[in-house]
Amino acid sequence: MAGISFDDVTVTAEAAGGDVVILRHVSAELTERRVALIGGNGSGKSTLARLINGLVSASSGVVTVDGLDVSDEGPAVRRRVGFVFTQPAAQLVMPTVAEDIALSLRRLVPDKHERQQRVLSILDSYGLAHLAATSVHALSGGQQQLLALAGVLATEPSIVVADEPTTLLDLRNSVIVADRLFALEQQLVLVTHDLDLALRCERVLVIEDGAIAFDGEPAAAVDHYRRSVATP
Amino acid sequence: MTSTDSSRATTVSTTDLALIATFAALIAVCAVSAALPFGVNGVPVTLQLFGIFLAGAVLGAKRGFFTVVLYLVVGAAGLPIFAGGSSGIAQFSGVTGGYLFAFPFAALIVGLAVERAHRRNVAITAGVVVVGGLVAETVVWLVGATGISLYADTPLWATIKSSFAYVPADLAKLAAAAVVAAAVHRAFPALLTRGR
Amino acid sequence: MRRSLPLGIYRPGSTIWHRIPAGPKLGLVVLASIAVVALRGPWPCVAALGVALGISLWARVPPQVVWRGLRPFLLVVAILGAFQWWQRGWPVAVEVVATTVALVVVATTFTATTPTDRLLDAIVRGLGPFRRIGVRPEKVALAFSLMITAIPAIFEIAHETREAAKARGLERSVRANLSPMAIRTVAHAYETGAALHARGIGDD
Known part of the structure; x- marks a missing residue:
């Protein structure tokens, strides 16, 4: 039961004027190593991604990761699923670069001294070692996103979900972050507006109005998405 | 943002922790930024008290209280986040310490008022924040003035009268907090329903 | 408007006052403050102020830092002093002003010699x-x-x-x-x- 499975998942959210449906009766099995979710703003693709680690709970239906029900085994699922967010600054929670990585390692490496060594070697592999004592707010957006990625991967997840990780970055930094993501051993679920990135995946889901509008080959999916935007 | 949907305990506690820490930071920014668009007779006023009222009005009693306590502890530990960029335990010693000690309770009282109002009708939230805030204001004045008069052995009434100079500016901050809190609750209707 | 926090009061150093751990040092400050408040009469209070200033010099706290710590209190202290002088005579005024300033100097010296994170760590341990x-x-x-x-x-x-x-x-x-x-x-x-x-x- 490796991989991610959505079984008839519906998500509704409270809003001022009553509940709104964000995802309706979505079913899918994601086992490919590189999966992209594309679609317009507000289509529900971020919510679909957030279901995978329990950031959003399904109102009905079942989400499982490697056979584990996300709603029953949240902590176990979150140890498997790493999540990279769009906004680099909001996911850095500790004052300095080294402390932020150390926070991720709290569970994995209980010994303080050993943890410090691990932090430095991780930072070194991202070319951030010289910034260990720097405030996370003094970093550029690209460096922040790399650090966030390093913090997520430090927990050694088996699946990485990234919600528009390159949207706020310049071209150069987008390329750096994207190359890091595509070099991962792990399964990658990538929410993106960057169609070039979608084309690098093995499978692409087009989300429209809370449902899967197309699911299949990247080239065909991107083509479907382009046409759905062109014709009103 | 739909990340608030999850109703499991872990979600609530990490989200609450983030809300408390972020609003404590907001109070800090309010307290050291003198030049926000508020001037009473052209004199810049810090928005410290605005931030404190807002924490109570947005987060409710319990989280509002802890937000202000967190702010005070970190300021006491030396981060320059008290009004005008001051810091340290000196701020708590005698003279004006009473006001600081009253702040968490101001957020608590405003928070209680908002929670009551929220259960009935969102539209009257702003009005209730003002009423709760007036009670909170009175507590701040009384505790602050009692602090001074106990400490310096001056008559309580004279001290209270001397702090009336701050009343108009404080009322303006209270009104602003009420308006802003109502807007925040329209933007995030789930903020208080999950609060305690 | 400000884009970042102003500079804090903390000044790094290696004096004995910097080296005392944050928790015990805070305990000392509390004891010293109680002692200062318990003092009566103008001259003991002025002496206490002298000791407080002496310790701040010993801890190499720059006078402008002590001054910065005092500044927010000056107006209140001046009003209090004037009020006491008018109501109860100069000895009481001197006592109140000296006590207040001594407390602020002690507290400022503490903050100037104790890094924020050290104190927060001590609180967490406590x-x-x-x-x-x-x-x-x-x-x-x-x-x-x-x-x-x-x-x-x-x-x-x-x-x-x-x-x-x-x-x-x-x-x-x-x-x-x-x-x-x-x-x-x-x-x-x-x-x-x-x-x-x-x-x-x-x-x-």
């Missing part, structure tokens, strides 16, 4: 015994870090909303300035909460 009544020291420690990390982000949010209001000609509008700032603060908090949650913090 909370250990309260674990049995439900206090979670590691959560408190995380709250300290989260707040310190959030301050620059909130400054940025305040700055951006101010620029946006200005761009629309609304720089005098409370609503256009403060409401978006508060709303974006809540959004930032939710994002941070989600990031914490995603990293499994709060699960343990």
